[in-house]
Amino acid sequence: MDQKTPSKLDISVIIPVFNEEGNIEPLYEQLKSVLGPIGRSYEILFIDDGSTDGTNERLAGISDPHIAVIRFQRNFGKSSALACGFSRANGKIVITMDGDLQDDPKEIPRFLEALKTYEVVSGWKQKRNDPPGKRLPSKVFNAMTGVLTGVHLNDFNCGFKAYRSYVVKNISLYGGMHRYIPVIAHLKGYSVGEIAVEHHPRVNGKSKYGTRRLFSGFLDLITIKFLVSYSKRPMHIFGSLGLLFSTLGAIICIYLFAIWIRGTSIGNRPLVDLGVLLVVIGIQFMAIGLIGELIISMRKNNDWVVRME
Numbered sequence: 594m595d596q597k598t599p600s601k602l603d604i605s606v607i608i609p610v611f612n613e614e615g616n617i618e619p620l621y622e623q624l625k626s627v628l629g630p631i632g633r634s635y636e637i638l639f640i641d642d643g644s645t646d647g648t649n650e651r652l653a654g655i656s657d658p659h660i661a662v663i664r665f666q667r668n669f670g671k672s673s674a675l676a677c678g679f680s681r682a683n684g685k686i687v688i689t690m691d692g693d694l695q696d697d698p699k700e701i702p703r704f705l706e707a708l709k710t711y712e713v714v715s716g717w718k719q720k721r722n723d724p725p726g727k728r729l730p731s732k733v734f735n736a737m738t739g740v741l742t743g744v745h746l747n748d749f750n751c752g753f754k755a756y757r758s759y760v761v762k763n764i765s766l767y768g769g770m771h772r773y774i775p776v777i778a779h780l781k782g783y784s785v786g787e788i789a790v791e792h793h794p795r796v797n798g799k800s801k802y803g804t805r806r807l808f809s810g811f812l813d814l815i816t817i818k819f820l821v822s823y824s825k826r827p828m829h830i831f832g833s834l835g836l837l838f839s840t841l842g843a844i845i846c847i848y849l850f851a852i853w854i855r856g857t858s859i860g861n862r863p864l865v866d867l868g869v870l871l872v873v874i875g876i877q878f879m880a881i882g883l884i885g886e887l888i889i890s891m892r893k894n895n896d897w898v899v900r901m902e
Contacts, residue, residue, distance in 0.1 A: 603633035605684030605758075606701075609674035610652075610692035611642040615797030617651040620694055621660070627698040628659075631705075635659060638678050639692070643668035671752075672771040679761040687761050691752040693795055695722070700790045704755035711786035712760050713778045715746055716753035722794035734810060741818045742776045746787050749775065753790055757783075769813040776817055827885030831878045839875025842868045 606624065610617070621637075628635045637657075641649050641664040652662045663677060675689060688704060690696040700716070707714040721728055731750055739745040749772050760783050764774060775785045823830045845868030849859045859865055 602636055602684045604628065604631075604635040604686050604688065604701075604705075605678075605682035606635065606637045606688045606690065607640065607675065607678035607682060608637065608690055608692045609640045609642055609671050609678070609752075610644065610648055611668060612644045612646045612648060612799070613692045613797070614644070614647040614651050616692055616694045617648060618655070620692060620698075621655055621657075623694075623698045625657070625659075627701055631702065636661060636683060638663065638681060640674040640678050641665060642670070642674045670769065672766040672769055675771050675774075676766040679764070679766075682758065682761065685758050687756045687758055689752060689754050689756075694797065695793050695795055696753040697791045697793060700753065700788075701755075703788055703790075704753075707786055707788050708755055708757065710784075712757045712783040713775055713785045714755045715748065715775050715785065715787045716751040716790040717746070717748040717787050718751050718792040719747070719789040720792060722792050734814070738773070738776070738814055738817075741814065742773075742779075744776045744779045744785060746775060746785070748787075749773065751790070768816075769809050770817070772810060772813065773817045777820075780820070825889060827889070828879075828882035831882030831885065835875040835878030835880075835882065837875070838871045838878060842871030842873075842875060845871065 606628070608620070617639075624637055628637075637660050639652050639660065639662045641652060641662060643665045649662075649664055652660075661681070663681065665674070665677075678689070679687065686705065686708060688701060690698070696716070704714050704716075721731075731748070735747060735749055738749050752771075754774065756778075760778055760781075763781060764777055766774070770777070779785050819830070845864055849862070849865060849868060853859050
């Protein structure tokens with residue numbers, strides 16, 4: 594950061610941006626007009642995620658002691674940008690929003706009010722101004738995420754969120770896990786809420802949403818489901834799979850042994866190889882589960898977190 598900031602501010606606003614040169618100045622003006630009258634100390638952290646247009650030059654042209662700009666050498670993705678912002682944030686409250694002018698800064702006071710009840714508040718683009726090609730997959734994705742994780746929000750993909758600072762300091766992000774911050778927070782025992790927010794159509798720049806992002810989001814959902822259900826008990830999934838394969842293999846082997854006793858030749862039957870293979874695979878799965886349990890038991894860090902600022 595270029596300017597010195599107090600050890601603890603009231604609000605940190607984190608904005609990852611990638612090729613948003615046409616939106617930087619209008620967004621800054623909107624934020625300044627909202628945050629100034631609130632009467633709390635604040636900082637705005639722009640994380641330039643390796644932009645290749647004039648985004649960095651527009652950010653450099655803003656002269657304001659409340660602004661800090663962190664620039665990545667290349668595009669690392671939104672999760673990395675948010676993780677960087679979380680580590681640098683000095684505010685007791687952390688707000689994240691997108692840099693495309695679709696999130697409206699005037700909603701920030703409502704987020705602050707909601708944080709009196711919850712520790713994580715997620716925005717819900719109730720009236721979403723996006724094409725159907727984005728809205729429909731998002732609805733399916735949100736429904737699947739709720740069913741698989743037990744955290745029921747209307748809009749996991751909304752980048753407009755607010756947190757108590759101790760929440761983001763206890764969350765590790767990688768890959769595309771930024772979509773599941775409310776799930777990760779819930780898993781750690783934090784309270785999660787949601788408010789409807791105004792959503793504007795994109796005017797400048799291009800959307801970063803695409804088929805590849807949808808596919809990667811589905812894979813991340815499988816990962817988060819595994820973490821939610823089995824990160825502390827890997828034997829429950831690997832042991833179950835191991836027992837299933839071993840049992841099937843044992844049944845095949847018992848059957849083959851029974852017909853061999855009766856005088857039927859089984860030496861050339863592919864079923865012999867299948868039975869043995871299933872038993873071996875089953876044993877390997879159980880071994881993986883035991884190794885996972887051993888690693889967890891040897892970890893020195895505690896899983897519990899403390900609510901404190």
